[in-house]
Amino acid sequence: MNSTTVAPTQAGLSPRILVCLAATWLVWGSTYLAIKFALISFPPFFQMGTRFLAAGVLLAAWMRWRGKAWPSARQWLNALVIGALMLGGGMGFTATAEQTVGSGLVVAFIAVIPLMTAAMNLFWKVIPTRLEMLGMAIGLVGVLMLMQGQGFSASPVGLLAISIACLTWSLGSVLSQRVFPLAPGAMGFASEMLAGGVVLILISLLRGEALQWPLQQESVLAWVYLVVFGSLIGFNAYMVLLAEAPAGLATSYSFVNPVIAMLLGVAIAGEHISSFEWAAAGVVLMGVVLLLKGRRS
Template identity: 85%
Template structure:
């Protein structure tokens, strides 16, 4: 994910920043359970494709109404590349993993993404600090523990899917910073969602996915929640944090979301998470916290 350096940080957090922080913690932490409920009627790639197309259209229309210009052709091409990686691969395979693995365990695995992005940045000679290296090592140990738990060991397809999701999301995040920049502001996010949504629908068609008809009410409610809260509110709240909060605080969702998702999965969906898997998730989160604390700037 992008980070920015704040030249004159405020001593306190404004209500706007606090609200955005709550959105990235609670809303993003709950979206993984919503994905599982939407899967009742919406197959994975179709679910994600229609979700991001709807959110992208709403956001693009809103930005055009406010006077924003359309992205240039090169920026649309960049949006296609980044959307294919982060949304087509990242979110499509996340939903695929949730067909056979609990939502709490999926998001615990996803916590490794900051570690992967730090590793990928090595190709651009962005060298980690000593504390970052410790965090990456601890996080990797936690992921290896998580893979040995009953959830992933019982579902090789789920493990493969979430591994692909993490790699493609991390790669897309780094390339969006280094090689394929999006249009500035929210219009860039809108173009990414539109392009990624098209890729997801194409993959859905190639896979021959079929939506359950009529869809179940809880699946419709979950899909609407993902469009409004997960895509529109969550992404825009994160953009505000990047601009107005210290980078460590802005990216704190990466170690809060797994806790929220695991608790919601157990409390609402009745998912079973063993004590070993809780411990493994804890090791991953410690690694992420060390990585963020050791990050320069």
């Protein structure tokens, strides 16, 4: 996908924007189930490290072929910091959490990230509106409810892992905007994936992770899906939305993904989600919607 601006038609959203919305909603919503299947053969940090290294190499090669310059030394250093936080911590510990907690519940918890980033921006004196504060408060109540559900209460390790994932991803997101900017465009994403992939592989080696032989077909297919659809297509679609769609629409994946992931987890993976956990997820998503609405206003 290129970054040429295409204005929405008067009748509604352009086909290009609709396709990109479908990519961020459906593809990103399904990646967490793909992580679950890939875990059968690929341990968490090794899975994520090889995924982002492969995607980073492909994206960087594509950008170089199109004549884009390599990031500067400072931008590579920034990519290392952001990649270590968002991918090393965020995605590595997300996969770790999915070893003991259902993918649907993990994504429901991840929906709190917009609330965390809003809270962290207070250190830069970005004061939320009243509606944003209400959304943050409601979202916090939903997360506390979610922690009391069957899934997380039965797995303290999974709860700790997903908490670390959300904190590091949120911190990386804020620092990438405030302190450690990446190279512009897709090359910035490529450098982040390459640097983060190296960090993930190093963590994998330190943990002594090993592939589960023989490799299962569904795990290999899930890994390929994560590289091609989750990392390459999903990220490019999100970049187009950021450039061409209203901010609220571009970030709408944050409250659509959990619903899709929970439905897929139940329908395909046979995960059990109690009515209380569904209600808790609904409270979290209500908080996110109010936060995004307050941010737009």
